[in-house]
Amino acid sequence: MKKKTTAFDVILIILLGVICITCVLPFIHLLAVSFSSSSAVAAGKVGFLPVEFTPASYEYVISGGRFLHAMGISLERVILGTLLNIVLMVLTAYPLAKEDLPGRGILSGFFVLTMLIGGGMIPTYLLVSGLGLKDTIWALILPGALPVYNMIILMNFIRGLPHEVEEAAWIDGASPFQTLVHVIFPLLGPSLATVGLFSMVGHWNDWFSGMIYMSQPINYPLQTYLQTLLVDFEKLLQSDSTGNIKDILSKMNARTGRAAQLFLGALPIMMVYPFLQRYFTKGLTLGSVKG
Amino acid sequence: MRTKKLGRSNLWQYYAMLIPGVVVTFFFCYIPLYGVIIAFEDYNVGMGFSSPWVGLQNFRYVFNQPTFTRTIWNTLYMSVWKLALGIVVPVTVAILLNELRSDKLKRFYQTLIYIPNFLSWIIMAGVLMDILSSGGAINLILHALRLPTVDFLGNAKIFPWTMIISDVWKGFGYGTIVYLAALTGIDPTLYESAMLDGASRWQQIKNVTIPLLMPTIVLMTVLSLGSILNAGFDQVYNLYSPAVWESGDIIDTYVYRLGIQQAQYSVGAAVGLFKSVVSAFMVIVSYRLADKLAGYRIL
Numbered sequence: 001m002k003k004k005t006t007a008f009d010v011i012l013i014i015l016l017g018v019i020c021i022t023c024v025l026p027f028i029h030l031l032a033v034s035f036s037s038s039s040a041v042a043a044g045k046v047g048f049l050p051v052e053f054t055p056a057s058y059e060y061v062i063s064g065g066r067f068l069h070a071m072g073i074s075l076e077r078v079i080l081g082t083l084l085n086i087v088l089m090v091l092t093a094y095p096l097a098k099e100d101l102p103g104r105g106i107l108s109g110f111f112v113l114t115m116l117i118g119g120g121m122i123p124t125y126l127l128v129s130g131l132g133l134k135d136t137i138w139a140l141i142l143p144g145a146l147p148v149y150n151m152i153i154l155m156n157f158i159r160g161l162p163h164e165v166e167e168a169a170w171i172d173g174a175s176p177f178q179t180l181v182h183v184i185f186p187l188l189g190p191s192l193a194t195v196g197l198f199s200m201v202g203h204w205n206d207w208f209s210g211m212i213y214m215s216q217p218i219n220y221p222l223q224t225y226l227q228t229l230l231v232d233f234e235k236l237l238q239s240d241s242t243g244n245i246k247d248i249l250s251k252m253n254a255r256t257g258r259a260a261q262l263f264l265g266a267l268p269i270m271m272v273y274p275f276l277q278r279y280f281t282k283g284l285t286l287g288s289v290k291g
Numbered sequence: 292m293r294t295k296k297l298g299r300s301n302l303w304q305y306y307a308m309l310i311p312g313v314v315v316t317f318f319f320c321y322i323p324l325y326g327v328i329i330a331f332e333d334y335n336v337g338m339g340f341s342s343p344w345v346g347l348q349n350f351r352y353v354f355n356q357p358t359f360t361r362t363i364w365n366t367l368y369m370s371v372w373k374l375a376l377g378i379v380v381p382v383t384v385a386i387l388l389n390e391l392r393s394d395k396l397k398r399f400y401q402t403l404i405y406i407p408n409f410l411s412w413i414i415m416a417g418v419l420m421d422i423l424s425s426g427g428a429i430n431l432i433l434h435a436l437r438l439p440t441v442d443f444l445g446n447a448k449i450f451p452w453t454m455i456i457s458d459v460w461k462g463f464g465y466g467t468i469v470y471l472a473a474l475t476g477i478d479p480t481l482y483e484s485a486m487l488d489g490a491s492r493w494q495q496i497k498n499v500t501i502p503l504l505m506p507t508i509v510l511m512t513v514l515s516l517g518s519i520l521n522a523g524f525d526q527v528y529n530l531y532s533p534a535v536w537e538s539g540d541i542i543d544t545y546v547y548r549l550g551i552q553q554a555q556y557s558v559g560a561a562v563g564l565f566k567s568v569v570s571a572f573m574v575i576v577s578y579r580l581a582d583k584l585a586g587y588r589i590l
Contacts, residue, residue: 008492009392016387020403023464026418027406029428033421044431092312095305107309114316117571119323120563121543122550127323130339143319146312176304205411208525212551226413230420230529255421262417269409276409277402280468 027266034058034260038253056251057260063248064240067261069218070225073137077221078203081141085199086192089151094180096151097158111148125212139213140206140221147202150195157191158184194279201276204268226265233258330561342557349561358536359545359562365451366541369522372455374515380459381466382508386500388467389474390492401471404464412461412525419457419530420444450535458523466511473507474500510585517574520566542566 028048033041034057035050045051061067095101096108118124124143133139161184169179210224217228229236234254269276325340330349332342353359384404391397407415422428423443430440443453477500485495524543531539542562550559 005392009390012387012390013396016384016391016400019384020400022460023404023407026422026428029422030418042426044426047428088312088315091308095308098305101302101305107313110313111316114320116574117324117567118320119326120560120567121546122556122560122563123323123326123329124319125551126326126329126334126339126556127319142315145315145319148316151312175301176308177301180308201409205409205413207411207413223411223413226417227529230413230417258417259421262414266410266414270406273406273409277405280405 027263030259031263034256034263036256037251038256041253041255054251056248057256058264059248060252060257061260061264066225067222067264070220070222071264073219074204074222077137077140078200080137081144081203082196082199084141084145085147085150086196088146089154089195090180090185090188090192092146093151093155093158094184095176097155099159111146111151115148128213134213135215135219140203140209143209144202147195147199150198154188154191154195157188161187190279193275197272197276197279200272201269222265226261229258229261327560327564327567329557330564332557334557334560345557349557350565353558353562358540361537362540362542362545365538366520366522366543369451369454369527369541370519372451373458373523374512374519376455376459377462377466377515378508378512380463382470382504384463384467385470385474386496386504388471389500390496401464401468404467406464407461408465410461412523412529415457415461416526416529419453423453444530445532445534447535447538450531450539454523454527454530454539458526469511470504470507473504477503506585510581513577513580513584516577516580517570519573520570 025048029046032046032048032050035053035055036046037052037054037056040046040051092111096104096111098104101107119127128134128139128143133142165183165187166179169183174182205223207221207223207227210219210221211227214220214224217225220228237249237254237257240249329340329342331344331346332340333345333348334342388397388400391400420427424430425440425442429443433440441449443449481499481503482495485499490498520542522541522543524541524547527539527541528544528547531544543566546559546562546566549555549562
């Protein structure tokens with residue numbers, strides 16, 4: 001039933017448009033600030049387009065090296081952490097999906113209980129320090145190596161797969177390991193993409209473990225490094241005001257420099273956003289497959 | 292042939308697969324769980340988890356701190372408002388989006404509102420500090436409109452609302468998509484018959500859309516109860532300052548300052564334990580409710 005466009009529809013489009021635009025305008029403003037000169041920003045002249053365009057802030061970010069170094073640590077963490085998450089989730093989810101595995105109830109309970117209660121920040125911190133993991137990348141990866149909630153999403157997905165594929169493999173004499181690797185794993189596509197993206201975003205966005213487990217700022221992953229900029233980038237800039245980047249510093253200030261680095265820190269997420277949107281929406285329904 | 296579900300042989304391999312997950316979970320979830328006993332001890336680094344036993348002394352100490360009881364109130368104030376608006380706003384936006392005639396526009400709008408959800412609170416805090424500062428975009432606009440400028444992050448009266456609104460702003464895209472997914476499952480013939488009965492757009496929303504959305508609303512509300520003591524550490528820690536502690540300090544920021552920055556591990560662990568017990572209770576209650584009211588089960 002087609003109906004004519006009414007005033008109601010027009011108001012709706014505008015109202016929703018305004019709501020949606022508030023979600024992106026701050027980032028456009030940030031981008032504009034990052035490409036503007038320090039004097040234009042200080043005078044409050046920058047809206048949604050750069051004023052007195054200059055890439056000085058970005059030159060500073062690249063010349064300093066700290067940003068790129070922290071980004072390198074984050075990339076290492078995302079790759080190692082996500083791989084470890086995926087391996088552990090698949091290895092745990094597959095046996096738990098076998099409803100007639102003896103002891104399955106107790107084993108599931110062992111994992112699910114950790115979603116209800118935990119030791120909290122302090123005992124976990126003391127344990128990680130006690131194991132000598134501080135200032136190593138493992139402090140960022142091991143404590144969350146098995147994301148239980150996502151493992152359950154994956155387990156529910158595996159339970160929904162048709163049994164015939166496995167049975168065919170068993171008739172051919174495949175062991176459980178072979179079945180998992182050659183039959184089940186290739187079928188996990190969309191659900192693995194979903195939980196894998198959850199992991200990637202989680203690792204990329206986490207700043208807190210970097211802050212508590214890294215005593216040397218040189219070991220900070222990107223988000224932790226960015227966190228320090230929120231607090232005292234002004235001081236850092238002053239200590240930098242020597243040598244060959246003097247020219248760059250004359251065209252930027254703490255606000256433009258911070259804007260540039262925040263924007264670069266958000267960029268990877270923006271780049272994978274189309275996938276995130278697709279799979280996260282899918283993930284919402286994956287979790288509700290009931291057993 | 293149900294009995295063949297496990298395959299013929301090599302049952303041990305299933306258990307072998309579980310070993311890495313069990314080991315990691317034991318180490319990083321169960322040992323810290325055991326570690327909460329330091330909440331009943333006077334922790335010192337040399338003796339570790341077997342430090343001298345002091346019973347409930349740490350709890351008594353912390354519950355007698357006026358600064359601590361204040362954090363409970365601040366936490367509840369912020370989290371309850373975040374939960375409430377975190378339901379109302381996405382439901383409203385989803386209903387409005389559902390009324391759009393153009394699917395293309397609907398998808399475009401969805402794309403925009405879902406973006407802030409994926410950015411870290413560090414990025415968001417940086418953006419908020421920039422636009423909310425005294426020389427930032429919002430205050431420049433207020434100034435241009437000849438309105439009084441506002442100290443969003445430094446005024447203790449306003450700070451909790453800056454947190455509540457910015458949290459809802461960051462997260463409402465997620466809820467909207469959940470509700471929209473529920474709405475697309477609604478049988479279109481319901482609207483057609485409502486239209487034949489002469490129902491206006493508003494009457495259709497009130498009598499068809501909202502009742503059919505109710506189970507999802509109940510489910511989302513109930514499931515969010517488990518995080519009633521989480522007022523948003525990442526957000527508050529990165530935006531607060533001593534000037535707004537009286538209204539902005541929450542349980543998690545308090546534990547962090549006390550436990551990690553001041554190394555009062557036992558007191559920090561006591562507060563953490565108090566929080567975990569309340570949260571675990573809320574999670575169990577909420578999952579029971581979710582099962583009863585909406586037939587939802589995670590396992």
